[in-house]
Amino acid sequence: MQHEWAVLEPTTLTERVYDVLRARIIEGDWGSGNFLREKEISGKLGVSRTPVREALARLAADGFLERIPHRGFKIPHNSANDLLDLYPILAALEVLAAAEGFKEMGKERLDALRSINESYRAAYALQDPKEGVRLNNQFHNLLTVDCTNPKLSQMILSLQAEVFRLECWALVNIHCWDVSIREHEELLNAIESSDYNEALKILEKNRSMTVHDFSNFTEKETD
């Protein structure tokens, strides 16, 4: 048999700028409220303003930036409310995506999920909030990755990234990890014993769990 030939996807500068900026925004490299200046970014990346503008526009369309006409693109003001808005949406969509996937989940996937959850537990023991947020995100990501509905899959990925960014920012407020970790276990056990309705119920509960005790949290402005 011949070698498998990987197809060379045609790419553009805009695409690469988008990837770079998206990663940095999610990592929280800019404080909320800060404007991303086209000239500064294009200078640092060594490209013209055009691909930067296009990348910023895409990021705004994806919800990672807020666009203000004639003023620019800025990191949206982080707020607990945004998380409260996102959780129920993500819960509904993840349940929808997982509904089919659960039935065909093999042992290797269950093991991978258990492994992630164990790392999650370790991060909890070490009080490493950023790592915990990352692992929780990874867990949910792997749970819904084989969704056969492409539109749904794409929406979930985008929302998970947005939630990830906000949770990275709100680190200290993500508590109750022990509950979250226990729920993940129960979820996997339910899947393993083919109790899919129970699994879906747990998943929905798990996604909205962190909602509590956000109420008295207000943002520290940076602009």
Added chain:
Amino acid sequence: MQHEWAVLEPTTLTERVYDVLRARIIEGDWGSGNFLREKEISGKLGVSRTPVREALARLAADGFLERIPHRGFKIPHNSANDLLDLYPILAALEVLAAAEGFKEMGKERLDALRSINESYRAAYALQDPKEGVRLNNQFHNLLTVDCTNPKLSQMILSLQAEVFRLECWALVNIHCWDVSIREHEELLNAIESSDYNEALKILEKNRSMTVHDFSNFTEKETD
């Protein structure tokens, strides 16, 4: 009390081009698979390629166009599958949005919804498929318009527009209108008698109803 002063939103050419193109795409002015040429559009609108490019990029991000690097933007291939993918998502999100709204729905809104549904029935009697699609969309739109979750609201609006475009295209295949109309009535009655759980169940069923009998439907290519 002073007059209400509508804030003058600063606008851009890109924005206006976006609105124009979006409306035309939804109306089905281009056949599926056709490329939208930047030069042609900018010429007809009397602007340069730049705002057209930005508008097209936004439309692609919103799912109204498919972007192929170095080739251009084209109308996505319509397919029944896309509708099948969208319906369950929209069902889940509309249920989520409506869950709160139902409880505070006043009489004037119920009347408005009934009125739309009557027009829907009239369109059915006249066998006017496009008008029916439009009214069904309007019904669902008004049902979820007061959603207090801005992110959810925005997602629903975008999905409703995409479904609208596809349903306009698939006109002949939207049948079972009588069932849809009856369900709308039952939905409104359930809301009126404060039976919200029942209302939500009907809404979800209604959104996935048109799914049947699409299976043997294949697209006529145009490129």
Added chain:
DNA sequence: GGTGAGTATATTGCATTCAATGTTCAATGT
């Protein structure tokens, strides 16, 4: 001292130009 007009500066929006890529089609060789 505070307020407001007017100017200067910074930044985005748009147009234009050039470069890179993809496509078409005729010429060439087998």
Added chain:
DNA sequence: ACATTGAACATTGAATGCAATATACTCACC
């Protein structure tokens, strides 16, 4: 006749320059 090559063309991608808009600042005026 068919496949392949390469050149002409069309189209998008990116860079540059200019115009429009927003903000910051200065200075006169109350």
